[in-house]
Amino acid sequence: MIYQRSPDYRSRQGIRHGCPEANHMIRTENLTKVYNGVRAVDSVSLNVGKGEVFGFLGPNGSGKTTTIGMIVGLIEPSEGKCFINDVEVTRNPLQAKKITGYLPDGIGFYPTLTARQNLKYFSKFYGLSDAEADRRIDELLEYVGLKGVTTQTGGFSRGMRQRLGLAQALINDPQVLFMDEPTNGLDPQGVVQFRHIISDLAGKGKTIFFSSHILSEVQLVCKNIGVISKGKLIASGTTDEVKRKLQKDDLVTIVVKVPGKLPELKTPGIVEASYNCSTATIRARTDIRDEISDELFRQGLHVSELKVVEPSLEDVFLETVYGSA
Known part of the structure; x- marks a missing residue:
């Protein structure tokens, strides 16, 4: 069973009620990041609904990872705002992190620790008791297919590291999950497994922000997508809407x-x-x-x-x- 929050969680976290943007679990307003005079991300505004799997599509170097970094609170925006379930990330970073999970591209772990030991360490950042953490870790290791694996993570394959990274991203039972190139470098079987996991999490009501440069992967799991190129969001909506917006002519x-x-x-x-x-x-x-x-x-x-x-x-x-x- 997935860890459930108490009914008064939202009020204890200071999250506002009755906001007209309440159905938008992820929202950005003119989100911008400038490095040495170069706009790596340029005025990105997007909305992702509750329970949605949103595909964030663009070539390598287009600004996908920088955008995610700002939304999850790892990078401070140069301009603009970002919200997770109406929590403004830059103003309330701890509140936002409590309801957010993040699987980055190329995640790393302490190589001399086992999968369980790594997860136990990360669970402490969310204030889970030992008993609560152990129960949660048991559930997650089984969920991602690492139950019974006792080897040190330094010897893990790419696929095993990705599955453990997903378990880490879910340790706090987040409302919103960000996945940056989650299938990058996986073999075909690993790609299919991740695809099934994404669909399963969406079925459990999670909002998923799925970043990739592989269009076919995004199309298989996402109803709505956004396309970013050279730091600018050039189209967003359903796949049909995006296709119409991107077409250069009506011929x-x-x-x-x-x-x-x-x-x-x-x-x-x-x-x-x-x-x-x-x-x-x-x-x-x-x-x-x-x-x-x-x-x-x-x-x-x-x-x-x-x-x-x-x-x-x-x-x-x-x-x-x-x-x-």
């Missing part, structure tokens, strides 16, 4: 195929076209498939395929962030 892509060689089409409305023997990829401002079909019919050509092709989120993401699809 429709149409693929047409015929048996044999396809002649150059003269259909009105074609903006650009590329030909490869029997196939053409057409870019138009509207869906002109009927017009294309009519033109080919007049030329006595049989259409073997005529379809609109929707760009994937990955195509749009790569084009926007990296400049190529």
Whole structure:
């Protein structure tokens, strides 16, 4: 059983009630970090709802880790504010940390201690009694698949360290969990295990902020995402909303195929076209498939395929962030 807080926890922690932002477990307002005149994070404003798995997506060096560091209270913002369940992190860092768990990328442990000993040490930062800590550690080691492992953590594999890092992040039964590149460097089995754990935690009502540069991983576990590039949040919302926001134009892509060689089409409305023997990829401002079909019919050509092709989120993401699809 997961450790439960007493009913008066919120009032004892001085957390305000009745706030209009109460459904936003994570909220930032123009969050900015400047290093030596360079804006590593530039005016990031986002909201993450209670119980949501939010994907924070961007290439390496885009500002993901710096943003998380400010939200969890490890880095002081140059400008802006961040809130965890309406607790302003910079003003009330201890209150925020009590309801927050954090799994950083490349987490480290005391290498001569076992998994249990490491967790027992970290439990002291949250004021857990010995009996409470032992019970919690037993639950967590079983939950992350490390029950019965007594070797020192210095000999742990990457996957074992990640699982222990997750147990550490959950030691205080946080309301909000931040995970920075949690599947980075894991083998396929480890990636699947973490994916299942994220879904399970979300089912338990945890709010999860999942940072990654791997779009496919984010899409599998997150309904809403935010895309950051060069320190700026360039789009946020559902995956469909983000795709629409990132698309550089509203042109429709149409693929047409015929048996044999396809002649150059003269259909009105074609903006650009590329030909490869029997196939053409057409870019138009509207869906002109009927017009294309009519033109080919007049030329006595049989259409073997005529379809609109929707760009994937990955195509749009790569084009926007990296400049190529």
